[in-house]
Amino acid sequence: MLSALVILPVLFAVAVALVPARHAPAARWLGVAGATLVGVLSVVVLVRFDVGDGGFQMVVDRSWISELGVSWHLGIDGISLFLVVLTGLLFPLVMAGVKPEGSAGQHDARAYTAWMLLLEAGCLGAFLALDLFVFFVMFEVVLVPMYFLIGGWGHGDSSKAATKFFLFTMTGSAFLLVGIVAVAFLNQQATGTLTFDLVTLADSQSLATTTGRWLFLAFAAAFAVKTPVFPLHTWLPDAHTQAPTAASVILAGVMLKLGTYGFLRFGIFLFPEAANYFAPLLVTLGVIGIVYAAVVATMQPDLKRLIAYSSVAHLGFIVLGLFAFTGQSVTGGVIQMVNHGVSTGVLFLIVGMIYERRHTREIAKLGGLQKSAPVMAVCFTIAMFSSIGLPGLNGFVGEFLVLIGSFSTRRWWTIVATTGVILAALYLLWAYQRVFHGTPEGDNATMPDVTRREGLVLVPLLACIVVMGIYPRPVLDRIEPAVDRLVARIDDRSPYDVPADGGTAEEQR
């Protein structure tokens, strides 16, 4: 089942690539069909997921490269479940709803579709992998399609942005590779068997404290670039600005989560002691990211860049939540990964629509669009309010859980982080005012509203924003057991105290 989630998109990618050139338009629909099939499969996984179980489910474990101790070990738990579903649903929506842009033209539809499918396979593989080697391969594999999507179908100076993106993340990956290999070999020295299996390595805990800390830093470097954590974030605005819409949506919605997910699944799970040791550093960087990125966002002249900076701020909230180590804060961080994917996805889709119509994303050249495109304005408003964290919409649930959870262990940082809600309102409403309010002139006055095809992409995402804001329980109930296991693990393996009801950690000590 889980293997099919990874292998199906690869098979479809190959099939798409083999479509004869004269049938290129059909290739796109073949790809959409493949992605839809994967999406259906991800929903089946969601339905069959056992709610109360905090462990890995639907596990696949086959020996793969036995002489290296590498196994095809996949599994899903509450932490990865909704990221998988998000990936499964976002890809078909984006592939069906967003036409490939750029100068490449129709004949490249095959390549574009194939790269998208490979990207999906890599993302799903990374979220499902329980073997460090498999994870690393998947973590790397996603870079290649993204590089070609930005470079081949992007805008402006896109190949430069693509190269920057590539070099940045490759540098992080080098650290990750060293870390993974070292963990496996050090474990081999201690126990006599070579394995890359996540669960085995995490349970054996053969590392000395200092070694564990160094290795955690190596992992953290890769994930911090990917997330991105301040001050390693500058590749993101560039990549977003040059990327085609579909790639932007996937980049923000899914790929950035590889970083935060990696922190949780690999960093904290493998090195609970070191994670606790470095938590103050990461919490600090997360909170700086929230405030700093928000301030920088206010002054961006490019709408897409502004939203990219808002992503940095939002991911700062997630990092704060993950490293505050309470059940609420980590659960909030996990659900916020999904929420951010949905709401920022909508924002990027709308920016793409504006660009397609107006050939600019420069805020100063837009204005009064609510007059010419009222439906688009409504969609943007809902996603914007979700992004600001308005209760009743999904963004609030994650943000609030992160903050209320973090308050018990990181009180002052949380108080600073909460100012992020003021800044988010400031930069988003100001951008909205400049783009949608006012009297439209020139091309802005005649800009067509959302088409039926675009509406079909936006509506499911907007529905998700509302439903998850009003009734997040089904999601939280599935995330929580897995998070509890992880938090208990930090509690067991490090001098960290899980605060109980009605008291902060300090008071209990």
Add this chain to the structure above:
Amino acid sequence: MLSAVWLIPALPLCGVLVLALFGRRLGEPLAGWVATTFVAGSFVAGVVTWIGLLGHDEEHRQVVFRLFTWISVGSFSVDVGFLVDPLSITWVLFVTFVGALIHLYSISYMHGDDRFGTFFCYLNLFVFSMLVLVLGDNLVLTFLGWEGVGACSYLLISFWFQRDAAATAGKKAFVTNRIGDWGFMTAMFLLFWTLGTLTYVGGSGGGLLSASETLTTGTATAVALLLFVAAAGKSAQFPLFVWLPDAMEGPTPVSALIHAATMVTAGIYLLARLNPVLHLAPSAGDVIAVVGAFTALFAATAAVAQRDIKKVLAYSTVSQLGYMFLAIGTGAYVAAIFHTITHAFFKALLFLGAGSAIHALDGEQDMRRMGALRAVLPITATASIIGWLAIAGVPPFEGFFSKDEILAVVWQDNPGLWFVGLLTALLTAYYMSRQVFLVFFGHARWDDPAHGSRHPHESPALMTIPLIVLGGLSIVGGLINLPGVETLGHFLEPVFGERELHLTVSGASQVALAAVAVVVAVVGILIARRLYLRDPVALETGEHPSVEPELLRRAWGVDGAFSAFFGGPGRRLALAAAAFDRSVIDGAVRGTASVVQRTGQRSRVIQSGLVRRYALGIVVGAVVLMVVVAVGA
């Protein structure tokens, strides 16, 4: 009968859904009627619930209806549930009643607007949010309503978004409110981690309200002050009041409903709801009382110099809200709520009257271009005169009773603040008289040739009926809490109990205090008469420059100072941060990148020069490297 409570918010929510889906098809005026009907239905459900509540013994007038669990992780859990008690039902009744009247008024006022259906959709969404705010059975759900009304306020202030001033005002309102929300959120975090629950009543530990008795003075003070930050944002207290005068850019019914009668009282509700916490924090109470009294006086001084008819009412609202906070901080919760209700009636009335005058003069808002409208707008003028006498504190109109109750209790607690309150009362009587004289009395200045010929006429029945109803209530509204009878006080007793500061001054002193207040009101009216009705120049020009200094018109320059800061140093700081990000942080990256690039160029012999192959090569190389390392080990 109590189980009808869920209908109270559900009906306006139905209205929102119906209007969102079919608003355009329903068109004018049907969309407005649909919206009005849903809110009126909500009022009926509120009355039914109220009667049901009265059927309970006094100590059992606290019923919780839980619908479903909203957010639950570990020990943190909040429901979507409603708390019916005298406090929440009081708000429900006046919000839905005034709301329904203003909906009715809007059908006519918004006539011809091409987003007629959208307007009513937002208006219903507002009523729904406000009802969730007051009925929510936990702080987080109250926060949902709190943010919901804020969002609706934003949408409705900037309803005419093509006007820059309206768009800017909407944004300013939302962002200023968000500063308050920071206080709200932080207060919730602190309460949760100290008490373990955010649900008002029930659950483990008996709920937030009873558990808060265990708070230390320090924590209680911190929570009370943080909640006051929230309340100051929503209820426009100094220095966060700056958004409210600008909010007058919205359509006048919006100003009446949101920015006078209902939403701005949410801060009063929040503090009254958490009165057990305030009770443990006397020093926070002092801060609230002082800020309230200061805001009351400060805003009243600004109101005397405004030229825009709605701006007078806006500053007046800020000032009256200050009275309510003065009462809350003193511990006189019932007096604060009494004034909240009477204010809802007479201020909604004054705004709707102003709207009717503006409507009659084709959108004119400058009082210098009004005057003598009494003859052409008889109903509007009569209603506005009732509202004026009510706010000025002339007996037997309702404002006399509620304002007098606040002043009496403050006299007992702190004569210094009482004097500030009295001074405010003088100014209130003065600036409201000035407005009524400029608009409805004196000479007609609206037929100015520079502005074209105008033929003002009385508004249609849909607009005058709400005026008549609210006018009637402004006369008799004082009956709900007459001195000695105190119907409202008894009704609210289970909510406040011994935490309410009762009036202990003797009957003779009370009469004396009331007499002083009436004298002050009459003096204020007479001064205004002298300056604006007996002065030939003022009658001709509609202004009296020597008593309308520019400094007061700009509200002592507070708003200007904020704008100057955010437009100047604030903006420069943000620009500096953006430049820093580009040059320093990204610069470090580009430096590294160029080193890599140079290395790459040197090794070009083995590379094809195609970046694509280069990328693939890295991946292949990484995998090969892994294998080599693995095999070699």
